[in-house]
Amino acid sequence: xxxxxxxxxxxxxxxxxxxxxxxxxxxxxxxxxxxxxxxxxxxxxxxxxxxxxxxxxxxxxxxxxxxxxxxxxxxxxxxxxxxxxxxxxxxxxxxxxxxxxxxxxxxxxxxxxxxx
Amino acid sequence: xxxxxxxxxxxxxxxxxxxxxxxxxxxxxxxxxxxxxxxxxxxxxxxxxxxxxxxxxxxxxxxxxxxxxxxxxxxxxxxxxxxxxxxxxxxxxxxxxxxxxxxxxxxxxxx
Numbered sequence: 683x684x685x686x687x688x689x690x691x692x693x694x695x696x697x698x699x700x701x702x703x704x705x706x707x708x709x710x711x712x713x714x715x716x717x718x719x720x721x722x723x724x725x726x727x728x729x730x731x732x733x734x735x736x737x738x739x740x741x742x743x744x745x746x747x748x749x750x751x752x753x754x755x756x757x758x759x760x761x762x763x764x765x766x767x768x769x770x771x772x773x774x775x776x777x778x779x780x781x782x783x784x785x786x787x788x789x790x791x792x793x794x795x796x797x798x
Numbered sequence: 799x800x801x802x803x804x805x806x807x808x809x810x811x812x813x814x815x816x817x818x819x820x821x822x823x824x825x826x827x828x829x830x831x832x833x834x835x836x837x838x839x840x841x842x843x844x845x846x847x848x849x850x851x852x853x854x855x856x857x858x859x860x861x862x863x864x865x866x867x868x869x870x871x872x873x874x875x876x877x878x879x880x881x882x883x884x885x886x887x888x889x890x891x892x893x894x895x896x897x898x899x900x901x902x903x904x905x906x907x908x909x
Contacts, residue, residue: 789840
């Protein structure tokens with residue numbers, strides 16, 4: 683089956699620093715990847731759609747300069763949380779969709795970010 | 799952002815019982831998906847539905863795409879301990895790759 687990995691699984695950083703999260707599709711090529719944020723006991727909220735070779739499309743209310751997304755290859759997208767603050771602490775989950783209408787989004791295991 | 803209304807919000811059942819949950823939307827979707835999320839993990843796809851009225855099974859799970867395209871339900875028969883988790887519905891509109899997620903149903907099995 684389709685496998686998506688994320689790294690790191692957990693990260694703790696200090697306020698003001700930047701953190702990079704990687705999302706990889708392991709056994710398929712993904713022209714589109716998605717980044718979600720999930721607060722405790724809440725649903726997934728889409729942050730942005732990452733397109734290989736082009737700029738990401740951000741959802742309303744998501745600061746593109748705060749959450750930098752790079753989708754440099756068909757198997758890798760990165761999310762960088764810049765100048766992190768405690769309110770950025772959350773569970774970040776990526777998903778990847780294989781090219782073709784018959785394929786759905788497969789999710790990574792998530793990254794727990796804690797900003798102190 | 800938009801979210802789908804999912805009910806019930808939580809369920810407490812005994813092992814062996816059947817479970818039913820549903821999702822409703824004010825918008826029409828052309829795809830309905832059901833995911834399960836375990837604590838600290840990403841969602842795992844359970845069932846995908848592509849046609850209005852479609853009824854699809856995956857083992858003990860059965861899901862249906864509502865005829866109005868605005869709702870879907872998921873049934874789990876003869877629940878077992880590993881069914882515990884949060885179930886999310888998700889819908890995708892025409893010509894749109896983005897998914898809109900439901901508010902989730904937390905399933906707990908009482909010993």
